[in-house]
Amino acid sequence: MSTNPNPGNPVDTGSHPSGQKLINLIRGWPSPSLLAADLLLQSATTALTDPSIYVPGLQYGPDPGYGPLREQLSQWLSEKYAVKPDVERICVTGGASQSIACILQGFTDPVYTRAAWVVAPMYFLAGPIFEDSGFYGTDGRLRGFGEDEEGPDVKELEREIQKMEQQKGADEPTFKHPAPQRKIYRHVIYVVPTCANPSGVTMSLSRRHALVNLARKYNALIISDDVYDFLQWPVTTTPSTSPVPFIKPLPRLTDLDLPLGRSSHDPQDKHFGHAVSNGTFSKLIGPGVRTGWVEAAPNLAYGLSQTGSTRSGGAPSQLVAAMITQLLKSHDVDTHVSTKVRPALQRRHARIVQSIESELGQFSISVRSEGEIGGGVAGGYFVWLTLPDGMSGKEVSERAREEENLVVAEGEMFEVRGDERSPRFPSNLRLCFSWEEEGDVVEGVRRLGRVVKRMKENKGERREGRFGNGDMSGNDISYK
Ligand SMILES: Cc1ncc(COP(=O)(O)O)c(C=O)c1O
Known part of the structure; x- marks a missing residue:
């Protein structure tokens, strides 16, 4: 049995000149x-001993995800966010990162979509996900904009979008063949509205409204990484070990957008909306479960489930989804x-x-x-x-x-x-x-x-050391 209290963390007391552990x-x-782990052990045992759970759990799953998890999620999220439960709004994902990639695959186009706009400072590992879909900073297609005390600077964002619209002129045709169950957006806006990574800023309610209005005006899809919504607590100087109850988060951008109905950019017969809530169990149970959810307008959730790799391989995380369903039912999460x-x-x-x-x-x-x-x-x-x-x-x-x-x-x-x-x-x-x-x-x-x-x-003096180039990739330091 390891005595290291944090077994994922390399302890290199001997190797560092300071003699201190990392x-x-x-x-x-x-x-x-x-x-x-303890909860997953119980739910895995239940899931893997009951054929009514393990047979669908070990098969290819339906495109929008394991049905019982979608049911549980829609109930659970409706209580958390005080919205009406609607299972059609839910699509099970392989976690927030995989979900961003699938959203970009399905709802953006390398020609028609002009730019992805991200708040800077940004969650830096989102950068390569945008690059994978052709949004590069060097090409002016991945664009940063600032934030202040209240969150994203929506006025700056609007100024920049307007400039881009004027420079680029009329719509380009899409490079992708438009699928009826999807919609290609002209812009993407990526935000972490609650306790942002890295700045810790929570977007105020008025800023949330302003951002939704802007997205509706310019045919933008907001990808809202709501991954820290349930990890909020009262600030205190004397924290105890007692349970810390759930604090209701501010309304999600999708919940502000949906009641406004179809926008002028929605097709005649469908309502895709302009915001997607991207959730994950990574921070609640453990990142290795690779399971999350999207909640959005039903047409958008369904369109996401039609991602080619999902249609071929089935919903991601099917077996773990079956285990998490047990944990939501029992309130163990x-x-x-x-x-x-x-x-x-x-x-x-x-x-x-x-x-x-x-x-x-x-x-x-x-x-x-x-x-x-x-x-x-x-x-x-x-x-x-x-x-x-x-x-x-x-x-x-x-x-x-x-x-x-x-x-x-x-x-x-x-x-x-x-x-x-x-x-x-x-x-x-x-x-x-x-x-x-x-x-x-x-x-x-x-x-x-x-x-x-x-x-x-000793201002100005700089000692060159063995880590002087700042490249820590070879030093067993992985990070997010
Ligand atoms: C803002 C944000 N989005 C997404 C992720 C990754 O989420 P997942 O593990 O569900 O892919 C993180 C993890 O640090 C994060 O901070």
Whole structure:
């Protein structure tokens, strides 16, 4: 039996010159203590011993996903978001990342779709998903736009869309042959409205309305990564180990869009809507389950289920979908999240915020401790720091690795690759508090404080070390 409390984390005490063990504040994974292995064991046993579950579970599944999971999801989500349950709005996916790829495959066109617009700083692993569908920053088809205290800067986005529309003129014909069950959108907008990765910002209600209106005006599809909606907690300086109840998230963009009915860009006989909610069990049960859902207008959910690879291979995650169905029925997912996941994240968040104040406050480094300013609620996995006096985030991150065996993410990772016009983050850092246990989160910030202090004291001096090029790919550091 391993004695390492965090067995996914390499412990390299001997190999680092500082003699300290590795602390990894890049990795955006749940720590092993948050994985729902015990619950999955029970539901797997049930699923694999009952032929009425395992026969469909082990076969090719229906295109929109395992029926009982869709039923459970529509009920569960209707309670969470206070909307009417509608199973036709649900399509089971292989998690949020796979789902973005399928949405882009089905609902965008390499010629007709002018650009994908992403909030910068962006969830950097979404970048390659857009590139796979031909949206490159270097070609002006993956475009970053800014955010402020309230979320995406919708006015800036509209200005930029208008400029693009004027430059490009009339509609180009589509390169793809339009399928009746799909619709090709002219723009895509990608956002993480609740506790964004990496900035932690939660989009205000008025901004949500404004974004939906803009999407409807310019024939855009909003892909809304709602992956942190259920991971919110009250901000407190004295967190306990008691369960942390669910906090109702702000309305999803799809739920603001749907009641507005068909837009002028919808075809005569169909309502595809202008927003898709992209959900996942990765952060609730464990990323390895590779199961998520889309909730959208029924026509869009169905169109997504008609992705070629889904029609051939069946819905993704069919067997795991059958297991998760048991966990939703028994309310075990909710219990796990409220008794384990949210309390642990709430405590780690409180400790990281306190440590940042005590270790970094003296250098004028502050942290946003709430999703919406004044809302009293925090969530997600990350905090976003701005360094003082233009200090380089890249240098801090390299020196942290060299001198303290600490891994943090520099702001440049969250820029939109190849889009020279979009916001830059040379003086930012993202710290993740989901992977390391509480004590190591605090120790990590302490080490960061030492790095910043040394950099302040000997300005300009730079020691080249073995990790000097910032490329950590060979060092067993994987991250999200
Ligand atoms: C905003 C965002 N979207 C998607 C993902 C990945 O989701 P999934 O595991 O469901 O593919 C992450 C994981 O860090 C994320 O932060």
